[in-house]
Amino acid sequence: MNLTIGFIAFFISIVIPGILFRRFYFYGEFSKQFNTKDPVLHSIFFSIVPGIIVQILCLIIYHFSLGFESSFLDVFVIFRDVTSDGSNGTQEATKTFIDNDIIRFFIYSLATFIFSSFIGFVCSRFIRLQKWDKKFKLFRFKNQWYYIFSGEVLNMKKFEEAHKISFKGNKGVDQNTLMTYADILVSVSEQNDRKELYTGYVADYDLKSDDITQLDKVYLIDTHRYKKKNKVLDESGNEIRKEEIDEEGNPTKSRNRIKVPGDIFILKVEWY
Incomplete structure (x- = not known):
C-alpha cells in the first residue's frame, strides 16, 4: 500500500509536470518529438528531469509567496515516508501532512500542472525567438527536416561560415526562404x-x-x-x-x- 501511495505521489509530483512541460514545449512542426505512442517507461524517463526542475521552481515560488509552515527538510521527510515501506516508522511531519494538508497538496499540484504547461510553452517560443536552436545544438529540435525545408539550415553557424568562403559572395547573412x-x-x-x-x-x-x-x-x-x-x-x-x-x-x-x-x-x- 505504501509503495502504491509512493508511486502516486511520485507520478503526481514529478512525472505529470514533466510530461506537461514536454507536451507544450514541442509545438507546431516540432510536435512529433512528443509522441503519445512512446512506451510508458520512455515517457516517464524523459519527463523526470523537467519534472524535478519544475517542482523545485514551484516550491521556491510557493515558499517566497505564501511561505511554508514547514521547512524544506520536512518536504523530503514526508516524501521519504510516503515512498518507503513503513519499516522505519512515520515521522510527525508526515502524520500532520496526511491529516491536515492533503487537500492543499492537490491544489498545489494543480497549480504546478498549470505552471509546467506555461513554462514549456514560454521556453520553446523564447528559444525560437532568440534563434538559440540555430546557434547551439543543445537547444536544437530533432526535426531536422523542418530546418532543411524551411531554409533555416542556411542560417546555422556552419552553413553561414561556409557561404562566406564560397563563390556565393552575397551569402553568409540571415536568409529568408519562401519555398x-x-x-x-x-x-x-x-x-x-x-x-x-x-x-x-x-x-x-x-x-x-x-x-x-x-x-x-x-x-x-x-x-x-x-x-x-x-x-x-x-x-x-x-x-x-x-x-x-x-x-x-x-x-x-x-x-x-x-x-x-x-x-x-x-x-x-x-x-x-
Missing part, C-alpha cells in the same frame, strides 16, 4: 532498375511516428516528372543518335518534362 524546390528520384520498378525524377515545390511533409529523423510523405505542388525519351531506331534496328546540339546551339535534353496533373502530388518515402 523549397525538391528533386526526388523515385524507383518505379526494381526488376529493371527503372527510376523517374519528380520535381516540385515542397508544400508539406510528414515524419515517421517511430523515428522523426526520417520522412514518411512529401507533398509537392506544381509537380513535373521527367520521362526518358524513346529510342529512335532505323530500318536495321540500330539506334539513331540525335545531335547533342540543337539548331539554336543549345544542348538537347535526353528527357521530356511532363506536368503531373492535380493540385497536390504525394510521394510515399520508403527506407531500406
Whole structure:
C-alpha cells in the first residue's frame, strides 16, 4: 500500500509536470518529438528531469509567496515516508501532512500542472525567438527536416561560415526562404532498375511516428516528372543518335518534362 501511495505521489509530483512541460514545449512542426505512442517507461524517463526542475521552481515560488509552515527538510521527510515501506516508522511531519494538508497538496499540484504547461510553452517560443536552436545544438529540435525545408539550415553557424568562403559572395547573412524546390528520384520498378525524377515545390511533409529523423510523405505542388525519351531506331534496328546540339546551339535534353496533373502530388518515402 505504501509503495502504491509512493508511486502516486511520485507520478503526481514529478512525472505529470514533466510530461506537461514536454507536451507544450514541442509545438507546431516540432510536435512529433512528443509522441503519445512512446512506451510508458520512455515517457516517464524523459519527463523526470523537467519534472524535478519544475517542482523545485514551484516550491521556491510557493515558499517566497505564501511561505511554508514547514521547512524544506520536512518536504523530503514526508516524501521519504510516503515512498518507503513503513519499516522505519512515520515521522510527525508526515502524520500532520496526511491529516491536515492533503487537500492543499492537490491544489498545489494543480497549480504546478498549470505552471509546467506555461513554462514549456514560454521556453520553446523564447528559444525560437532568440534563434538559440540555430546557434547551439543543445537547444536544437530533432526535426531536422523542418530546418532543411524551411531554409533555416542556411542560417546555422556552419552553413553561414561556409557561404562566406564560397563563390556565393552575397551569402553568409540571415536568409529568408519562401519555398523549397525538391528533386526526388523515385524507383518505379526494381526488376529493371527503372527510376523517374519528380520535381516540385515542397508544400508539406510528414515524419515517421517511430523515428522523426526520417520522412514518411512529401507533398509537392506544381509537380513535373521527367520521362526518358524513346529510342529512335532505323530500318536495321540500330539506334539513331540525335545531335547533342540543337539548331539554336543549345544542348538537347535526353528527357521530356511532363506536368503531373492535380493540385497536390504525394510521394510515399520508403527506407531500406
